[in-house]
Amino acid sequence: xxxxxxxxxxxxxxxxxxxxxxxxxxxxxxxxxxxxxxxxxxxxxxxxxxxxxxxxxxxxxxxxxxxxxxxxxxxxxxxxxxxxxxxxxxxxxxxxxxxxxxxxxxxxxxxxxxxxxxxxxxxxxxxxxxxxxxxxxxxxxxxxxxxxxxxxxxxxxxxxxxxxxxxxxxxxxxxxxxxxxxxxxxxxxxxxxxxxxxxxxxxxxxxxxxxxxxxxxxxxxxxxxxxxxxxxxxxxxxxxxxxxxxxxxxxxxxxxxxxxxxxxxxxxxxxxxxxxxxxxxxxxxxxxxxxxxxxxxxxxxxxxxxxxxxxxxxxxx
Amino acid sequence: xxxxxxxxxxxxxxxxxxxxxxxxxxxxxxxxxxxxxxxxxxxxxxxxxxxxxxxxxxxxxxxxxxxxxxxxxxxxxxxxxxxxxxxxxxxxxxxxxxxxxxxxxxxxxxxxxxxxxxxxxxxxxxxxxxxxxxxxxxxxxxxxxxxxxxxxxxxxxxxxxxxxxxxxxxxxxxxxxxxxxxxxxxxxxxxxxxxxxxxxxxxxxxxxxxxxxxxxxxxxxxxxxxxxxxxxxxxxxxxxxxxxxxxxxxxxxxxxxxxxxxxxxxxxxxxxxxxxxxxxxxxxxxxxxxxxxxxxxxxxxxxxxxxxxxxxxxxxx
Numbered sequence: 001x002x003x004x005x006x007x008x009x010x011x012x013x014x015x016x017x018x019x020x021x022x023x024x025x026x027x028x029x030x031x032x033x034x035x036x037x038x039x040x041x042x043x044x045x046x047x048x049x050x051x052x053x054x055x056x057x058x059x060x061x062x063x064x065x066x067x068x069x070x071x072x073x074x075x076x077x078x079x080x081x082x083x084x085x086x087x088x089x090x091x092x093x094x095x096x097x098x099x100x101x102x103x104x105x106x107x108x109x110x111x112x113x114x115x116x117x118x119x120x121x122x123x124x125x126x127x128x129x130x131x132x133x134x135x136x137x138x139x140x141x142x143x144x145x146x147x148x149x150x151x152x153x154x155x156x157x158x159x160x161x162x163x164x165x166x167x168x169x170x171x172x173x174x175x176x177x178x179x180x181x182x183x184x185x186x187x188x189x190x191x192x193x194x195x196x197x198x199x200x201x202x203x204x205x206x207x208x209x210x211x212x213x214x215x216x217x218x219x220x221x222x223x224x225x226x227x228x229x230x231x232x233x234x235x236x237x238x239x240x241x242x243x244x245x246x247x248x249x250x251x252x253x254x255x256x257x258x259x260x261x262x263x264x265x266x267x268x269x270x271x272x273x274x275x276x277x278x279x280x281x282x283x284x285x286x287x288x289x290x291x292x293x294x295x296x297x298x299x300x301x302x303x304x305x306x307x308x309x310x311x312x313x314x315x316x317x
Numbered sequence: 318x319x320x321x322x323x324x325x326x327x328x329x330x331x332x333x334x335x336x337x338x339x340x341x342x343x344x345x346x347x348x349x350x351x352x353x354x355x356x357x358x359x360x361x362x363x364x365x366x367x368x369x370x371x372x373x374x375x376x377x378x379x380x381x382x383x384x385x386x387x388x389x390x391x392x393x394x395x396x397x398x399x400x401x402x403x404x405x406x407x408x409x410x411x412x413x414x415x416x417x418x419x420x421x422x423x424x425x426x427x428x429x430x431x432x433x434x435x436x437x438x439x440x441x442x443x444x445x446x447x448x449x450x451x452x453x454x455x456x457x458x459x460x461x462x463x464x465x466x467x468x469x470x471x472x473x474x475x476x477x478x479x480x481x482x483x484x485x486x487x488x489x490x491x492x493x494x495x496x497x498x499x500x501x502x503x504x505x506x507x508x509x510x511x512x513x514x515x516x517x518x519x520x521x522x523x524x525x526x527x528x529x530x531x532x533x534x535x536x537x538x539x540x541x542x543x544x545x546x547x548x549x550x551x552x553x554x555x556x557x558x559x560x561x562x563x564x565x566x567x568x569x570x571x572x573x574x575x576x577x578x579x580x581x582x583x584x585x586x587x588x589x590x591x592x593x594x595x596x597x598x599x600x601x602x603x604x605x606x607x608x609x610x611x612x613x614x615x616x617x618x619x620x621x622x623x624x625x626x627x628x629x630x631x632x633x634x
Binding site: 025027030044046047049051267270271273274275276277307311312314316317 | 361363366368587590591624629631633
């Protein structure tokens, strides 16, 4: 087994993807600071290309392939931002992308992959059908698979947002917080933070309705049969193996928020920060508001994971 | 009559308000550039304190009063962002604000002025009642009036956004564009742009349903009896006297967009820029999309005027 990615992998990723990614802005809000009793810095990955942090990891994976391998293309399965991110990264490298997509996802998400030039392979919305679709595409094309989170290259790429956050805040943080689902973002955040300053704690934020990562870390084993029924469509996966290993070492804790708290926090981010975020990106602020005993008085860097959502169906309406 | 404000007034304003305002971010979007055929730089005054550029002009007016005058307070009439901006600026200076508000405005807007500590004076929703409310408050308090746009201090303050835009873009612009209503923002933009680089053209963007400024400049006289029925609640005033004088000299033109075009542009800004903007702030992009013959191929700095709106009633729903 390969060693776990570390800060050096994140630094190499940062250099590799620098020509392609956007160095995203940070935003602060006096009114959210007053409301939370914290000093919050929001790292706006909703402004990232493709609208989510996923582009960082996808870029690192796609651009770390050698030319011969890349020429055969990239294959992934994703019903969301990762599929679009891989498609866009492959397009930038000038190689084919194959995205296996269950046929029950929102048309807008399928269209995003198509817009970025991917070959979309439709399948039934079951894990078995998705795996079969992946296997068939691999066999036909010899394309390189890029898993959305259980992949050291992807994790290292996601960690690059935290490197920027440390530069942009001169490291004046007590906590860095990110949402957790499969754990690619949170584990990348953890290795980057640990590498930069061990005194800074990394916290994960998770919907209470999909809190498998919290349970997994508490019990010291991955719990993969957790039924997830959350509005956060980006947070329905269960924790991956590599993320579990990393988070077992470098994560201070995972805290949860209810669906109502997440929706309220999402609306607050629209109102006070004037930014468009998807529900998955609001779980962090929801957790901060729900757990003042953990976070009050702290300087917290918050990774805002993405801003892709259906504007015709905002969850508070 | 006082001379018209010029670039020096804007520079003095910038120094005066620097401790209080936020230096707002600029954002770009590859997909909006592709869609418009332009190179667009969005100056995000929706991120400004109080959620709109109005805070710049209000701050300049409030902090330019001498102590004795300021101590008697500030009075203004406004159903929108200007009232909240004056309230907040007065609160920061530690002096009273009196905001005359028609009793038919949205509760959220009235609440904003109250939240910032203003004395809100309710009146009937007529111009006569508003003027009477202003006069009575002036007589009772001796407070200093601050007009939302027909005030050289306010205009100079609004121009400071453009000074920042020139710094943030190294002046690499062909056009600077802002919405126009009473004309405080556009005339401030015009004097700042003219002072920085006379080769850069200033364009105004106006709803076709409230195009009094376009007609006024075309006819060389202020047209103040224009019926305005636009979704852009910040763009229903008619052009002020001082703005008219400035724009007659320094404005390349005013172009319009329909209500449907404004709503579509607003949605595009949510989707592609991932920012929350009010309808009035989307008229610029709507105009750029509606008039490729005027704008295609140009490098355009776009002043995004504000982000205060009712999130329960988005106009495309």
